[in-house]
Amino acid sequence: MTAASRYTYLGPEGTFTEAALRTLPEAATRELVPMISVPAALDAVRSGEAAGALVPIENSVEGGVTATVDELASGRPLMIYREVLLPIAFALLVRPGTTINDIKTVTGHPVAQPQVRGWLERFLPEAHWESAASNADGARLVQEGRFDAAFAGEFAAPTYGLEPLVTDIHDAHNATTRFVLVGRPARPAAPTGADKTSMVLWLRDDHPGALLEVLQEYATCGVNLVRIESRPTGRGIGQYSFSVDCEGHVSDRRVGEALMGLKRLCSDLRFLGSYPRYDQVEPRVVAGTADADFLRASDWLTRCLDGRLNESDGRAGG
Amino acid sequence: MTAASRYTYLGPEGTFTEAALRTLPEAATRELVPMISVPAALDAVRSGEAAGALVPIENSVEGGVTATVDELASGRPLMIYREVLLPIAFALLVRPGTTINDIKTVTGHPVAQPQVRGWLERFLPEAHWESAASNADGARLVQEGRFDAAFAGEFAAPTYGLEPLVTDIHDAHNATTRFVLVGRPARPAAPTGADKTSMVLWLRDDHPGALLEVLQEYATCGVNLVRIESRPTGRGIGQYSFSVDCEGHVSDRRVGEALMGLKRLCSDLRFLGSYPRYDQVEPRVVAGTADADFLRASDWLTRCLDGRLNESDGRAGG
């Protein structure tokens, strides 16, 4: 297979990321390559070795997946083309024959730990937790005998010769992880009417109210935010960038207008793509912010500039 | 002379408006026609009988000249092409031979009255005031013997065979009247770098915060207001339109952007022209709101839409 038909993902095999990737129809015809880390998965796209990469970006319990958020904000530009939401429930995987009373040590991805902490306190209060590089890697360590049990997706069991002792473990109801399919910058997919636009912005300086101005820019254009996450810029405590998802598609006039306003307002702005919302929720369009309103306003301004104002302009006040 | 070379003004002869009109260089080559009222002066422009009309629009003591503000907001569209500021000081005009002790009745334009009220209380506390249709008309009534004295511009004295008994009367320091030269809609004059843009706007509905949103629109675009005046719409107590002057020229991107935003936000917006500021004060341009910033943002958005983002886009956060 060629690079054009290769997708990387945060591996190893048997992770939730692989499960999420396999929900995409085109995954059936792609070569799916597990990578050791989010940066590795994304770098394969940057270098042209892969056409896309599926990586987790947000978790309803743990928040932003910082490796992904930060990688998308720096380095050679990438773009998001698709999002996938996957409900997260863990299985406790053990070597065949292990009972709950045998379990002295457990492992799993650090992100999994807070999602099963409550369960552990109730059912395995004495068990010693040690983090693994991934949930699947935890399963491998159980296979090797280094730990007694691993939290992972139930689907990972066969790969490592384990069996699920307990399934559907999750402290929080509705625990969900959001994954994004990332590629090199290109023309965004056509708008579907229920789209999301992602970006990263850096405030011009740290004057009080800089973030307020940014939010005002969205509000003025009638663009609703669906996610805002502050990230340190690495330049010292108190210096942040903001990773933002908003409703709508870059080709919607109100979104384009907001983006241009932010481009002027911020010290920097990185466009990360417009793509269909997984939940297919359509945006609430405030009066005066539909495409037609923007076109009318633009046409009217042209008439003002050309001296072609007529009877029907500014009539309502008559 | 033809209509094209005719200017009307708020008459009669001898008013401050005529004095203001004569400060314009082109007045020397125009036929200057006094009209009985602001609506009459403006209607002559609307009907094509005159090329322009000079009318007072704002007074630093009394506020908006409502006849002008309301006439510009309704009826066939007109545009402002020039503004003139004239310091206002009154003379007390009397028939030759009259002394201060002879004065029992005084007259003048209703707008003049509050500007000389303090002077009257000190020097003519017993005199009876009655309003005249204009300051010049008051002078005429003194000439006819109907009143003992009239407040008017000193320049009006010879026209009516009167003499100035006291000059330079003004309760407030810096009393100034602002006049505008109004014509039919056409391409605005070229920007000078120190311009003003006028408009009237009607809030979409009376939801609390509608005016706040309007002011936010200017602020988001970095456009400063120099005047805002509420006017009843005539549809009942509590229904207002707003007459607004802002810094900048409609061809400045930040002004055009604000106008388009207001066009979308308001139930109606009437553009009243961009013209040189009389005081030649240049606008303060906030970072990110220069024309170049708008062009860069627009160019960047085009690259986002076309999939042509490159290394240098969104680099600062790298």
Added chain:
Amino acid sequence: MTAASRYTYLGPEGTFTEAALRTLPEAATRELVPMISVPAALDAVRSGEAAGALVPIENSVEGGVTATVDELASGRPLMIYREVLLPIAFALLVRPGTTINDIKTVTGHPVAQPQVRGWLERFLPEAHWESAASNADGARLVQEGRFDAAFAGEFAAPTYGLEPLVTDIHDAHNATTRFVLVGRPARPAAPTGADKTSMVLWLRDDHPGALLEVLQEYATCGVNLVRIESRPTGRGIGQYSFSVDCEGHVSDRRVGEALMGLKRLCSDLRFLGSYPRYDQVEPRVVAGTADADFLRASDWLTRCLDGRLNESDGRAGG
């Protein structure tokens, strides 16, 4: 009668102001004294010669009555205790025997003129208008034979021996004038649940956005504006104060909070009273801005300061 039982009003007898005053129940037991001007009516209150003064403050066609707005904003403090709304319709008063074809000259208060302009254009296009000091004064001038007809309230006819030739004249539908009963500062009347609070505010300086901050202060406290009127401060073109009416009573926590915020934010703030709304419309109270919300927040802050936070504080996020 004593000063305590004396009410002044903008005279002369037969004006709309007198008609409005007579709608107040207590007017029956007061001595009602017409004054020559708004300042004179108010000064009688300031000096203690009268207990109250009824003056027009706002007209749905012409906007603010500047004499009243400016007088309340300057000089010794006064307070508004009551408002009255009166629908405005004019009668054309003539000497008995006059027909419409006899009318060559008409008079009336300058404020009346724009309210009957349309009628005049249709029915008396040739008639010459000249302003009078008041509508009632215009009636007097007709009585004296100086004019052929006067626009005034129909109720003024008998006083001047005139008769109404045409009644119910008003260009605008719903033309209404709002009057206020003004007294010396004292404890405001008890809240009725449908109150209004009036004030005048001066922006600290003319930085762009100063008015925006003022409006934001009201919005943050959930206080809706019902009127905002800009007035020149008399210190030069471009320097304004704002006369504001808002929903609610000064004893409502959200109104008090807004007033304190404005007191801090503005260079000056003059409280002009809280009084029952004539239309008895109750305010829309936004979530979190009821008195109970303010008390809870204040109680909670005290617990924060005293170190008495308990289980139930900040629980929802648990």
Added chain:
Amino acid sequence: MTAASRYTYLGPEGTFTEAALRTLPEAATRELVPMISVPAALDAVRSGEAAGALVPIENSVEGGVTATVDELASGRPLMIYREVLLPIAFALLVRPGTTINDIKTVTGHPVAQPQVRGWLERFLPEAHWESAASNADGARLVQEGRFDAAFAGEFAAPTYGLEPLVTDIHDAHNATTRFVLVGRPARPAAPTGADKTSMVLWLRDDHPGALLEVLQEYATCGVNLVRIESRPTGRGIGQYSFSVDCEGHVSDRRVGEALMGLKRLCSDLRFLGSYPRYDQVEPRVVAGTADADFLRASDWLTRCLDGRLNESDGRAGG
């Protein structure tokens, strides 16, 4: 020693947290107890077994330490009494005799990994990274021979019989971790003039603009933010709480005012303490937001309510 003199911290011994704790003068007279996790350290305080706990809360490279941020936001209320900033630089710890060429496997805390990633790519591109439960735990694993090298604080070397092969490793300049000393709720420490106030807030609902209103509340009171971090509420993708630090002390009127406003505005608000800023930077106090301004405004409102307005109130506009 008693619980009152016991401080827990995020262990094990030899972590940066211990190093930060030892910078506090009182640490010399306290029993310092390492705990296995942030929740364990904080629970010891909640249960009364310890008087305080020192835990990391923010890292200039990795952002918020989510375990700490989330623990403070939920469960029985705690308060922050002190903050400590510690520059972070890693040493590569090895068993005596190990050379750089011997290193095939490295370990360290997951948070350390992105801070040394660049160094690893340059100097140990082939080394396999596996996460440890803490930096100190990584050192222990090296001591036990499970890994060849561990990233940890240089000070951890002797505890584990290791030696620093390379020191002062940090990809980002100015990498700093911020730690907080947490106790049970009590009266906050007296203000020092350079204080910080921490809180967690939950938006009332997810209406667009809810976060904008929150930021506006701070702005209206003149309170600057120094940190804002969004955290998922665990109720599904798109539901956030915000962890906020602002300038000033809860006993500053402008901070108290902002807190009360937020208490009303938000569905919930948890106060997390006011404490001295480690950097001793004093807040910028905007005109009108000093304590004296609040007192003057409050005094003035009382006079409005009591009817005791006098000559000097609202004078500037006179």
